[in-house]
Amino acid sequence: MDEKIISFQKGDLITPEQAMQLAIAVAYEGAPFVSPNPLVGCTVVDRNHQLLATGYHAKYGADHAEVDALKKLQIDELKNATLYVTLEPCAHEGKTSSCAKYIATLPVKKIVYGLMDPNPLVSGQGAQILTNAGKTAVLYEGSLKSDLEDVCEVFLKNYREKKIFVAAKVASSLDGLIALKSGESKWITAEASREFVHELRSRYDAIVVGRNTVEMDNPSLNIRHKKITKQTQIIVIDPAGTLLRKIQSGSKFKFLEIHDAKNIFFITKEPEAKSEWQQIKFSNLANLNQQLWTKGIRSVFIEGGALTYSSYLSAGLVDRLHLFMAPVIIGAQNGISWSQNFGIAQLEQKLQLKNLKIKEFRPDIYMTGSL
Amino acid sequence: MDEKIISFQKGDLITPEQAMQLAIAVAYEGAPFVSPNPLVGCTVVDRNHQLLATGYHAKYGADHAEVDALKKLQIDELKNATLYVTLEPCAHEGKTSSCAKYIATLPVKKIVYGLMDPNPLVSGQGAQILTNAGKTAVLYEGSLKSDLEDVCEVFLKNYREKKIFVAAKVASSLDGLIALKSGESKWITAEASREFVHELRSRYDAIVVGRNTVEMDNPSLNIRHKKITKQTQIIVIDPAGTLLRKIQSGSKFKFLEIHDAKNIFFITKEPEAKSEWQQIKFSNLANLNQQLWTKGIRSVFIEGGALTYSSYLSAGLVDRLHLFMAPVIIGAQNGISWSQNFGIAQLEQKLQLKNLKIKEFRPDIYMTGSL
Numbered sequence: 149m150d151e152k153i154i155s156f157q158k159g160d161l162i163t164p165e166q167a168m169q170l171a172i173a174v175a176y177e178g179a180p181f182v183s184p185n186p187l188v189g190c191t192v193v194d195r196n197h198q199l200l201a202t203g204y205h206a207k208y209g210a211d212h213a214e215v216d217a218l219k220k221l222q223i224d225e226l227k228n229a230t231l232y233v234t235l236e237p238c239a240h241e242g243k244t245s246s247c248a249k250y251i252a253t254l255p256v257k258k259i260v261y262g263l264m265d266p267n268p269l270v271s272g273q274g275a276q277i278l279t280n281a282g283k284t285a286v287l288y289e290g291s292l293k294s295d296l297e298d299v300c301e302v303f304l305k306n307y308r309e310k311k312i313f314v315a316a317k318v319a320s321s322l323d324g325l326i327a328l329k330s331g332e333s334k335w336i337t338a339e340a341s342r343e344f345v346h347e348l349r350s351r352y353d354a355i356v357v358g359r360n361t362v363e364m365d366n367p368s369l370n371i372r373h374k375k376i377t378k379q380t381q382i383i384v385i386d387p388a389g390t391l392l393r394k395i396q397s398g399s400k401f402k403f404l405e406i407h408d409a410k411n412i413f414f415i416t417k418e419p420e421a422k423s424e425w426q427q428i429k430f431s432n433l434a435n436l437n438q439q440l441w442t443k444g445i446r447s448v449f450i451e452g453g454a455l456t457y458s459s460y461l462s463a464g465l466v467d468r469l470h471l472f473m474a475p476v477i478i479g480a481q482n483g484i485s486w487s488q489n490f491g492i493a494q495l496e497q498k499l500q501l502k503n504l505k506i507k508e509f510r511p512d513i514y515m516t517g518s519l
Numbered sequence: 520m521d522e523k524i525i526s527f528q529k530g531d532l533i534t535p536e537q538a539m540q541l542a543i544a545v546a547y548e549g550a551p552f553v554s555p556n557p558l559v560g561c562t563v564v565d566r567n568h569q570l571l572a573t574g575y576h577a578k579y580g581a582d583h584a585e586v587d588a589l590k591k592l593q594i595d596e597l598k599n600a601t602l603y604v605t606l607e608p609c610a611h612e613g614k615t616s617s618c619a620k621y622i623a624t625l626p627v628k629k630i631v632y633g634l635m636d637p638n639p640l641v642s643g644q645g646a647q648i649l650t651n652a653g654k655t656a657v658l659y660e661g662s663l664k665s666d667l668e669d670v671c672e673v674f675l676k677n678y679r680e681k682k683i684f685v686a687a688k689v690a691s692s693l694d695g696l697i698a699l700k701s702g703e704s705k706w707i708t709a710e711a712s713r714e715f716v717h718e719l720r721s722r723y724d725a726i727v728v729g730r731n732t733v734e735m736d737n738p739s740l741n742i743r744h745k746k747i748t749k750q751t752q753i754i755v756i757d758p759a760g761t762l763l764r765k766i767q768s769g770s771k772f773k774f775l776e777i778h779d780a781k782n783i784f785f786i787t788k789e790p791e792a793k794s795e796w797q798q799i800k801f802s803n804l805a806n807l808n809q810q811l812w813t814k815g816i817r818s819v820f821i822e823g824g825a826l827t828y829s830s831y832l833s834a835g836l837v838d839r840l841h842l843f844m845a846p847v848i849i850g851a852q853n854g855i856s857w858s859q860n861f862g863i864a865q866l867e868q869k870l871q872l873k874n875l876k877i878k879e880f881r882p883d884i885y886m887t888g889s890l
Contacts, residue, residue, distance in 0.1 A: 321869065322842055322886070323858040324695025324851070332866050461848065469848070471693055475872040475888055477832065477840070480695070480851075481862025487694040491852025495703050498692065501846040506877065506884060513877060515693070515884065517846055 160199045167191040167199075167232040168262060168292050171213075174204045175234050175299045180350035180371075180378050181207040184446045186303030188213040188235045192221065195228035195257070212238065214247045218254065227255045232288075234262040234296055239273035248274035252281035259285045262296035266307050294503040301518060302352075302447045305467060312437050313447040315352060316457055317345060317470040318486045325483030326454060331364045333484075337474045341509035346373040348470055352449035354381035354413075354440070358456035359391040362401055369403040369451070381411045383440070383448065385456055387430050389416040392423065413440075433463045458489030461499065469501060471515045531570045538562040538570075538603040539633060539663050542584075545575045546605050546670045551721035551742075551749050552578040555817045557674035559584040559606045563592065566599035566628070583609065585618045589625065601629040603659075605667055607636040610644035619645035623652035630656045633667035637678050665874040672889060673723075673818045676838060683808050684818040686723060686839040687828055688716060689857045692847045696854030697825060702735045704855075712843045712880035717744040719841055723820035725752035725784075725811070729827035730762040733772055738822070740774040752782045754811070754819065756827055758801050760787040763794065784811075804834045829860030832870065840872060842886045 153173045156162060162170070168191070175189030182205050190213035192200040203217025211219065214237055218226070237247040237259065251259060259278050264287060265271045278285040288296070297304065302313040319337040320326050327333030349355060350371045357369065362384060371378050382403055386392055392414045395404065404412070412425040415436055419427040428439050440448065450456055450466075460466050492498060501517030508514070524544045527533055533541070539562070546560030553576050561584035563571040574588025582590065585608055589597070608618040608630065622630060630649050635658060636642045649656040659667065668675065673684040690708040691697050698704030720726060721742045728740065733755060742749050753774055757763055763785045766775065775783070783796040786807055790798040799810050811819065821827055821837075831837050863869060872888030879885070 320695075322695070322840070322872070323856060324691075324693070325858075328863070328866060330864075334866075336866070458850070458852070461850065469693070475875040475886075477858060477861070477870040477872070477890075478866070479829070479832065479861035479863050480856035480859040481829070482864065483858075483862070485694060485851035485856065487696075487848060487854075488851040490848070490850035491854070492699070492850050493853065494701075495699060495705075495707070495849070499848040501693070501848070504846040504882060504884070506879065508877065511875060513875070513884075513886065515846075519848075 156199050158199055161197060162193065162199050165290055167193055168288060170202055171232045171234050172295050172299050174202045178204045178206045180376050183353055184306060186235055186300050190214045190217040191232040192217050193230050200225055200229060212244055212247050214251060228257040230258040231256055232260050234299055236261045236265040237274040239270050239277055248277035252277055256283060259283055260288050262288045263300060266304055298503060298518060306446050312441050312445055313467050314460060314465050315468040315470060316450040316460060316466050317348060318457065319472040320486055321476045321478040322473055323477050323480060324485050325478040325480060326486045327484045329482050329484060333365060337472045337512045341472045341512040341514060344509055346371050349380060349449055350376045350378050352447040353445045354383050354448045356383045356385065356448045356450045358453050359384060359386040361453040362391060366402050368406050370406050379411060382407055383413045383415060385415045387417050389418060392416060392420060433460060433465055454484050454486050454488045457486045461487060461490040466519050468518050469516060473513045475511050527570050529570055532568060533564065533570050536661055538564055539659060541573055542603045542605050543666050543670050545573045549575045549577045551747050554724055555677060557606055557671050561585045561588040562603040563588050564601050571596055571600060583615055583618050585622060598626045599628040602627055603631050605633040605670055607632045608645040610641050610648055619648035623648055627654060630654055631659050633659045634671060637675055669874060669889060677817050683812050683816055684838050685831060685836050686841060687821040687831060687837050688719060688841040689828065690843040691857055692849040693844055694848050694851060695856050696849040696851060697857045698855045700853050700855060704736060708843045708845045708883045712883040712885060715880060717742050720751060720820055721747045721749050723818040724816045725754050725819045727754045727819045727821045729824050730755060730757040732824040733762060737773050739777050741777050750782060753778055754784045754786060756786045758788050760789060763787060763791060804831060804836055825855050825857050825859045828857045832858060832861040837890050839889050840887060844884045846882050
């Protein structure tokens with residue numbers, strides 16, 4: 149995410165905050181492939197606080213971040229080194245062996261970890277293994293606490309609440325409009341930000357769209373990114389089943405050609421007796437999320453339209469907003485607002501975004517925060 | 520505006536781009552008091568490109584930027600110095616003597632100016648005087664061209680089109696809402712950005728508000744800023760005259776107590792026979808602007824509400840948008856959009872903002888661009 153941080157090189161003198169920032173930044177590299185594991189990043193610095201290596205958990209089943217970083221180094225480079233890890237090194241043996249036990253065998257001096265293991269049964273145990281081995285293991289206390297929670301947010305939500313994480317992506321004008329009432333909506337934002345949208349899509353297990361968006365925009369809903377190849381799952385909210393019936397009567401849509409039928413879910417109140425695609429019976433969004441959870445989906449990425457965004461907002465189910473704004477004014481008179489079916493009675497009920505981050509994808513602006 | 524640039528100190532080695540950026544940044548310091556003159560800033564560097572001084576046109580009738588900067592220096596410091604000025608040094612003697620002639624007498628070597636004098640009768644003459652005196656005078660060609668146009672925009676609009684400059688300030692939620700339909704609207708944005716709003720108010724000759732905003736919010740409409748003391752003029756758009764009649768029947772509003780009656784203009788279709796305050800007969804906004812021009816007003820700052828913003832947008836009369844966004848979602852269902860009475864038939868008619876700048880006033884975001 150942050151190019152300045154990512155561009156540090158081996159041997160650069162970095163501060164503790166920069167080391168942790170770097171660990172956070174590289175953690176996101178694993179985002180397309182770690183689910184249901186957490187995103188984790190690690191930075192190793194030598195006794196003089198010069199950068200040695202970074203690593204991240206790249207894929208479910210692959211090396212943990214600490215191991216990924218340490219494997220790049222010779223053992224004598226690690227003498228009195230410090231590790232910055234976004235999450236407490238794991239104490240237990242699972243798909244991989246215990247990171248804490250592995251680090252305990254190395255001449256590393258200090259481990260700074262961003263968050264405690266959220267599992268109360270093992271929380272603190274990784275740090276204990278390290279302390280017992282004569283290392284200094286400390287919980288990070290600094291200005292990046294919110295960023296550390298953010299990088300781990302999907303896992304934390306999954307783990308703490310046994311619920312899927314819901315992100316919404318909106319591309320609007322400066323006055324909050326995503327389309328004209330006529331339905332015209334394409335290309336409100338520009339090329340640079342659309343590229344990043346494909347990266348974001350890859351971070352979540354499934355894309356959610358409303359029936360109307362499929363009919364109006366006919367999107368492909370695949371991940372088109374030069375570095376990331378990933379199949380995603382598609383969830384179409386179609387409560388009355390009108391879209392599914394249209395399709396069964398022969399209507400063609402791009403996403404049906406691109407995605408395997410097993411990766412497409414139609415969400416309808418009355419599932420059809422026969423369907424090539426997956427179906428989930430719809431009662432309400434909270435219940436839908438529960439059903440998706442049982443199917444192994446841990447996070448979704450809502451891509452519109454207005455009714456879909458508004459319904460999730462009204463249900464209090466949006467965990468993160470990814471907002472792309474084009475520097476244009478469309479006018480609300482003939483425009484469709486992304487929050488048009490969501491309303492509050494008093495301003496004190498407004499939804500507040502936390503730890504807002506801003507990035508320019510010129511000419512667009514990208515803002516994101518958690519709710 | 521840009522703290523990093525402003526914080527350079529005498530003796531710092533700076534690049535040509537930084538020198539011009541600094542000249543632009545200091546130019547804005549004069550914004551409250553130079554009207555109808557242009558904002559101009561100047562940076563002086565020595566032969567090694569180390570910063571010597573900056574200066575700006577601080578007030579109508581006061582020293583021009585070049586003189587303000589040069590006065591801070593000894594003549595021997597100026598040997599082989601370079602001046603960066605946002606606007607071509609003036610050739611003619613006016614309220615002050617000619618800057619070009621003054622600089623010609625100094626041991627300065629080079630003058631880089633951001634824009635040509637917009638007056639075709641004298642454009643290039645300042646540079647000619649300098650060249651004739653053996654100096655190198657060059658028109659700046661670099662990445663800050665748009666910023667140089669921006670700093671001079673009120674003057675350029677006034678000078679080229681004989682029209683007033685119109686800026687609109689909007690404080691909205693992320694979904695483009697400025698209030699609830701109930702009228703509740705206070706404090707959508709936070710303290711830090713409200714402080715900057717007072718600085719912005721001071722940059723323009725008058726504040727424009729709609730009747731409804733006065734009735735709903737009862738604003739003071741004065742400039743409350745620790746460094747800037749300035750009386751501003753107030754223009755109340757009240758086409759049907761309902762507000763003016765209410766006031767004449769005894770209704771109290773804060774702004775009436777704070778501002779002298781001679782600084783308050785009521786804009787009504789049928790002016791009242793007797794009024795303590797100024798009145799302008801309203802036919803349309805373009806005509807209103809012409810009438811304000813004849814009264815010596817060169818720029819206005821629109822502060823709402825939705826109907827006022829939308830009317831100016833529909834008339835194509837907004838030259839700059841100052842948009843403050845709070846990181847909140849209000850929902851369009853019960854909210855009022857700032858562009859609610861403005862609409863386009865096709866997306867290609869959308870209004871495009873140029874040279875967008877973003878600044879954080881945490882937790883709010885400020886964006887500004889010209890239309």
